[in-house]
Amino acid sequence: MTRARGITIKDVARRAGVSITAVSHALNDKGTLSAATREHIRTVADEMGYEADALARGLRRSTMGAIGLVLRSLDALGDYAPAGVDVFERFVGAAASQALARGLSLMLVPDLTRAPVPPLAFSLDGYIVTNPHVDDPVIARLEERGIPYVTYGRPPGRPDFTHWASEDDEDSARLVLNHLATAGARSVALVRGTDPNAWNLEHQEIYLGWCEERGSTPRLYELPERAGVEGGVALADRILDEGLPDAVFCLTGRHAAGVQRGLMARGVRVPAQTMVVAGSDSEHARNSRPAISALELNPVDSSAALLDILQSLIAGRPADAPRLTRARFRPRASTRR
Amino acid sequence: MTRARGITIKDVARRAGVSITAVSHALNDKGTLSAATREHIRTVADEMGYEADALARGLRRSTMGAIGLVLRSLDALGDYAPAGVDVFERFVGAAASQALARGLSLMLVPDLTRAPVPPLAFSLDGYIVTNPHVDDPVIARLEERGIPYVTYGRPPGRPDFTHWASEDDEDSARLVLNHLATAGARSVALVRGTDPNAWNLEHQEIYLGWCEERGSTPRLYELPERAGVEGGVALADRILDEGLPDAVFCLTGRHAAGVQRGLMARGVRVPAQTMVVAGSDSEHARNSRPAISALELNPVDSSAALLDILQSLIAGRPADAPRLTRARFRPRASTRR
DNA sequence: CTAGAAAGGTAAAACGTTTTATGCAATGCT
DNA sequence: AGCATTGCATAAAACGTTTTACCTTTCTAG
Structure with missing residues (x-):
């Protein structure tokens, strides 16, 4: 597997009748070459289609692109x-x-x-x-x-x-929560993932803050991201058993789709009895019936x-x-x- | 921007009390080192967490991973x-x-x-x-x-x-065409892209062959891939003007969505009057109303x-x-x- | 006892660049 | 005239590996 390498700096130097240092300097705007030599070298290099080898270059602590x-x-x-x-x-x-x-x-x-x-x-x-x-x-x-x-x-x-x-989580989470409030929701449950990243953690904070401001009791659920739609379906049972909230805010589209399906399977009417919304849009959200409102990230x-x-x-x-x-x-x- | 490099082969050699050649040989199963030395060097390298630098290695015509x-x-x-x-x-x-x-x-x-x-x-x-x-x-x-x-x-x-x-284009294209035939389609139009790749070219061949077998007159349209949904909408007019076929087979989901929308905008009922099918599934196909049948590639x-x-x-x-x-x-x- | 092979190891070249140090004219200044 | 400066170009070192060629020992056979 010995690979056909391209044109090297040496080839260019030979053809241009200069040292390899000159070539390097000309092509990288370093050194003290005269404008004429620089130009000449550049022309030759162009003609030959020279491209510096990234590996060799990287070895000398330059940048890899x-x-x-x-x-x-x-x-x-x-x-x-x-x-x-x-x-x-x-x-x-x-x-x-x-x-x-x-x-x-x-x-x-x-x-x-x-x-x-x-x-x-x-x-x-x-x-x-x-x-x-x-x-x-x-x-x-x-x-x-x-x-x-x-x-x-x-x-x-x-x-x-x-x-x-x-994306501005504070901004968008409040957009969602206020949208739900405007639509008449008093109690909103949050379904977050278990991955300890800012997405999950910050939304939880914002949600708790929002509940506190409005004096409503937070209902927080954690569901592993990988549980996907099925996990959402299963969680719906639990949510329902603990009393139907006016809305469920799921941070992922898959969970939202699952929760909605699970709720509807138990006879809950969406959006009439409970609204469902997803914190990040996904095909599952778009293709659920009813289609699930969602934040489209950027x-x-x-x-x-x-x-x-x-x-x-x-x-x-x-x-x-x-x-x-x-x-x-x-x-x-x-x-x- | 002088980057903190990791442990080099030199460091390992020094610590193990051998030459760098020995280290290289031990780690790459080359040379004639004794089993004992080999093992020793490996242990030391592991302890130090040595990882060969990919650039330097690549420079010597090895593989980059x-x-x-x-x-x-x-x-x-x-x-x-x-x-x-x-x-x-x-x-x-x-x-x-x-x-x-x-x-x-x-x-x-x-x-x-x-x-x-x-x-x-x-x-x-x-x-x-x-x-x-x-x-x-x-x-x-x-x-x-x-x-x-x-x-x-x-x-x-x-x-x-x-x-x-x-994917087996012959197989899947026939699947689609026969599905349409079974559903009662006699005349089927094909909308392909303009990119001269096998996808477009082979489907055209297969389509023409299928038409010939069945003695139906082929109706072939070319639409640039980048024309997207809008292009499909516009093309619908032309298709309609030239006489409504029983089905339109669009190779891309975007085109299919556009063609269907364009046809329906002119009052054509899908699937009653004309069926639409996409050669590669896409969100546009899934989310169109009616949802568009499609091949899901693999x-x-x-x-x-x-x-x-x-x-x-x-x-x-x-x-x-x-x-x-x-x-x-x-x-x-x-x-x- | 010695030539040759085998075993076990290392020095040095090579990969293709960039960078540093150096060299050599020609020019400017006193 | 002599010395510093400037302008231009190059040699050589360095980057971290792999590979090639070579060098010791030690062993084996005659």
């Missing part, structure tokens, strides 16, 4: 190809799109804490980590190596860390913001961070009264 | 983050999943033919290219560099090339097959290829009579 993406949340889901889970699928696409538009390649990297670590993992210029946990070991590894990173969703328990971007803006920050970090510039993006609320039949 | 993914079809769509286009979104996820499960990282690489080429692009171990075109320049570049690759969908016009995997099995083949190629073993996977037909309201 590639960043890593760790989908922390997928580890939680236990499935790297979950059908219909909008955020992750779309986030990969959006992040790739943003990266490619900036001339960066995007590498999907599995859990960095499990051996064997993917070979290139620690050679990348930087990382995007989605939905980090409390004390996330992936982040610990990156810091240990001094690799710049940004997170999609703030890392919980790290008030000092600012290099993150996310992976495009978020990933753009993340790449802005990450590029600043890599360049050693101060970063404009954190950055908040706006989710859109999609009211649907499940909350229409 | 990473493969590239070129989403040819997205170039055609002109958008790297098309919402609701199942195959591509899900294929990325599925391919990533498969790659990660085999300890390979997956790198999303933009069009290799446009400068600047992403730095690491030509250093990867191999490539998956989705839906290559006739005379695809991306493939030309890979061959020029001697980089192994496999394709999702066979490369058109290359009967000799076998390193591909795909990115999971396909990407698994592709990785099998690619790994064989990289290892220099003969590959079991090509490999066909099965799509599932999802009958929905748009063809229910």
Whole structure:
């Protein structure tokens, strides 16, 4: 498997009649070459279609032109190809799109804490980590190596860390809760996941705060992300047994779809008796009957913001961070009264 | 930006009291070291948490543990983050999943033919290219560099090339067409994309063959992939003006959704007067009213097959290829009579 | 007792860059 | 005239591996 390598700097140097140092300097705007030589070398290099080898370049501590993406949340889901889970699928696409538009390649990297670590993992210029946990070991590894990173969703328990971007959870959660209140809901139950990430933790905070403000008793349920729709169906029984709330706010679309199905299977009419709403849109939410109102997250803006920050970090510039993006609320039949 | 490198082979050698050659040999099962030394070195390396630097290793023409993914079809769509286009979104996820499960990282690489080429692009171990075109320049570049690759969908016009995997188009297209015939359709129109990939070309062949067998006059329409739903709406007018067929088979879900909407806007009743079916499922197909029957492609099995083949190629073993996977037909309201 | 092989190990070259240190003219200044 | 400065270019070191070639010992056979 000895690979046909491309044109090397040596080839260019020979053809241009200069040293390899001259070539390197000409192409990287370093050194003290005369404008004429520089130009000449560039022309020759172009003609020959020279492209510096990334590996050799990387070895000398330059930049690789590639960043890593760790989908922390997928580890939680236990499935790297979950059908219909909008955020992750779309986030990969959006992040790739943003990266490619900036001339960066995007590498999907599995859990960095499990051996064997993917070979290139620690050679990348930087990382995007989605939905980090409390004390996330992936982040610990990156810091240990001094690799710049940004997170999609703030890392919980790290008030000092600012290099993150996310939808404005406070804003959007209140949008949802107030929407429910306006529609006449007095008691609202929250169904969150068990993954200890900012998404789950912050929504819980906001929810509890909102309940307190309104003097209503919080009803909080935790359901593992990977339980999916079936888990939601099962949870519906419990919710029902403990007394039907006016509305159920599920943070994931799958849970929402399951809860609604479970409730309806027991004869509950949605939205007449109880409303259901999802904190992140997904195909399950859209395709349920009645269709479930949901927050549509904003992976495009978020990933753009993340790449802005990450590029600043890599360049050693101060970063404009954190950055908040706006989710859109999609009211649907499940909350229409 | 001088990065904190990890433990190097030199550190291990010093600690183990041997030469760096010894370390390299011990860890790679080369050379003529005694079993004892080998074991000792391994122990020391493990203790220190040594991981060979991928760049340095790659420089010596070894393997990188990473493969590239070129989403040819997205170039055609002109958008790297098309919402609701199942195959591509899900294929990325599925391919990533498969790659990660085999300890390979997956790198999303933009069009290799446009400068600047992403730095690491030509250093990867191999490539998956989705839906290559006739005379695809991306493939030309890979061959020029001697980089192994496999394709999702066979490369058109290359009967000799076998390193591909795909759903069985012949099988599934006939499934669709016969389903329509059974439901009473005599005249069926085909709407294909303009991208010259196997998907479009083969379906056209199969369709024409099927028409000929049944003695029905083919009605073939071409619509650019990027025209999307709107393009389908517009095309509906033309189809209608040329006489309503009993069924319209659109190769993409977006086109199907558009065509159906356009027909219905002009008063055509679906499925009563005309049935609509999509050759690849997508959210648009599922969410149209009536819901559009569609083929659900199989990115999971396909990407698994592709990785099998690619790994064989990289290892220099003969590959079991090509490999066909099965799509599932999802009958929905748009063809229910 | 010695030539040759086998066993066990290492030094050094190579991979393709970037970076640092150095060299050599030509020019400017007293 | 002599010395510092400037302008331009290059040699060589370094990055962290793998691989090739070579060097000791020790063993075996004659």
